[in-house]
Amino acid sequence: MSYLSERVRHMDKRLSSKDQKMLLNALDKAKAEAAQMRLKEEAKRWEDIEAPLTLANGLARLTKYDLSTIRSNWNIRGASSLKKQELIAVMEQHVSAALSNLFFQLDETGYGIMKKIADRGGHGFLPLDNHQIDFFKDRGMLFPGTYEGKRILVIPQEVLDVFRAYDSKPLREAVKKNTEWVKLTQGLLHYYGALSFDELKRLLEQYAGVIEKPTRYLMALSEAESFYREMRIDQDGLTHHRVMDANIVKQEHLSRPDLPFYPFTKEQLLRAGEPGFIDRHPGYLALVNFITSTYSLPRDEADPYVEECVYSVQNGKTPGSILKDLQLVFQIDNLELVQRFMSHLVTLSNHTKQWYLKGYSPDELSSARSGPSRPGPAASADIIDFATRRKVGRNDPCPCGSGKKFKKCCGG
Numbered sequence: 001m002s003y004l005s006e007r008v009r010h011m012d013k014r015l016s017s018k019d020q021k022m023l024l025n026a027l028d029k030a031k032a033e034a035a036q037m038r039l040k041e042e043a044k045r046w047e048d049i050e051a052p053l054t055l056a057n058g059l060a061r062l063t064k065y066d067l068s069t070i071r072s073n074w075n076i077r078g079a080s081s082l083k084k085q086e087l088i089a090v091m092e093q094h095v096s097a098a099l100s101n102l103f104f105q106l107d108e109t110g111y112g113i114m115k116k117i118a119d120r121g122g123h124g125f126l127p128l129d130n131h132q133i134d135f136f137k138d139r140g141m142l143f144p145g146t147y148e149g150k151r152i153l154v155i156p157q158e159v160l161d162v163f164r165a166y167d168s169k170p171l172r173e174a175v176k177k178n179t180e181w182v183k184l185t186q187g188l189l190h191y192y193g194a195l196s197f198d199e200l201k202r203l204l205e206q207y208a209g210v211i212e213k214p215t216r217y218l219m220a221l222s223e224a225e226s227f228y229r230e231m232r233i234d235q236d237g238l239t240h241h242r243v244m245d246a247n248i249v250k251q252e253h254l255s256r257p258d259l260p261f262y263p264f265t266k267e268q269l270l271r272a273g274e275p276g277f278i279d280r281h282p283g284y285l286a287l288v289n290f291i292t293s294t295y296s297l298p299r300d301e302a303d304p305y306v307e308e309c310v311y312s313v314q315n316g317k318t319p320g321s322i323l324k325d326l327q328l329v330f331q332i333d334n335l336e337l338v339q340r341f342m343s344h345l346v347t348l349s350n351h352t353k354q355w356y357l358k359g360y361s362p363d364e365l366s367s368a369r370s371g372p373s374r375p376g377p378a379a380s381a382d383i384i385d386f387a388t389r390r391k392v393g394r395n396d397p398c399p400c401g402s403g404k405k406f407k408k409c410c411g412g
Helices: 003-011 017-045 055-060 064-073 084-103 108-119 130-137 157-166 169-192 197-208 214-228 246-254 266-272 282-295 299-314 319-327 335-351 362-370
Strands: 143-147 150-154 231-234 237-240
Touching: 055 084, 055 157, 064 084, 084 157, 108 130, 108 157, 108 169, 108 214, 130 143, 130 214, 169 197, 169 214, 169 231, 169 237, 169 266, 197 237, 214 231, 237 246, 282 299, 282 335, 299 319, 299 335, 319 335, 335 362
Parallel strands: none
Antiparallel strands: 143 150, 231 237
């Protein structure tokens, strides 16, 4: 059963069984229509293709909208009113200049994909996500299709010639630098959530040295934004892709002027800059183990729920609010289960390095305030209520929302 269907069954007990059935049927219909649309998109993506392929023939496979996207990425101006064949002719003339700039904006992953296919004669298959295939297609670098019954990716001959001409030490050095910039930036956003351009520049230069060509740095980030989808860039700065409201994160940063950003090592940021990174600290793993043992779920099915809990924490949700979300998925029907879940959620929250706290965990800030102390069990750490941003005292209302005092509920 899907997560959404499970939510429907729990979202409102006032719904009659007839209304629930109608709503679930509507959801099933919508899912079927979406699946049909994806099948059509897949069929079009992998239409028959020739190999080797000329740029003109590769571009001719695309719609006028697709060509306009490539034209925009190639920075060709004054050609929006041209007909399709006229636009293709103009693009053939600009291929060398346009692609030389784009190649120098790739990181090691993007360069490696082009290199592998180029070394195979310009066509071959690599297991990429659809949005990554579209990244290269939208830049006219390669095209997907089916050749002799097999799916392949093809670099047009003119593009292949340009790539081979530039595939030398200067390109590889630029790619290496781009890779460092991208990973460090994504790592900073993983821990801090949202940063202005000035903050990002100041922090980045602590790890990578002075950015002598800011424009080149921003162009490399723009390409990484499209390829990895791990961050968002706008006029106000950069944001981790899971941030719900960048302004709130920045306001929380400003509300702590005396708290410096957590001093991560370069190695920590590079590791956190890898796509899909999640910090599976002991509190995280403990909650995964609790769910797997309680509900007989495989670890790879339980882990995504805990990852969602982490992002809920990052966006300011309290343990009690997160518990309510989990009750839409898991059967939590007795006080003991509620208390055990809350104990794990509090530990998870207190040990997660948080965006609002500039990369610190509540437990680290608590330890810094109280000084060195004898280590104790994780669940005994200070509990921070993010509704008030204060430590929860034993006589305060429990953050789980029960209405009881903390010492009589989850702190008991």
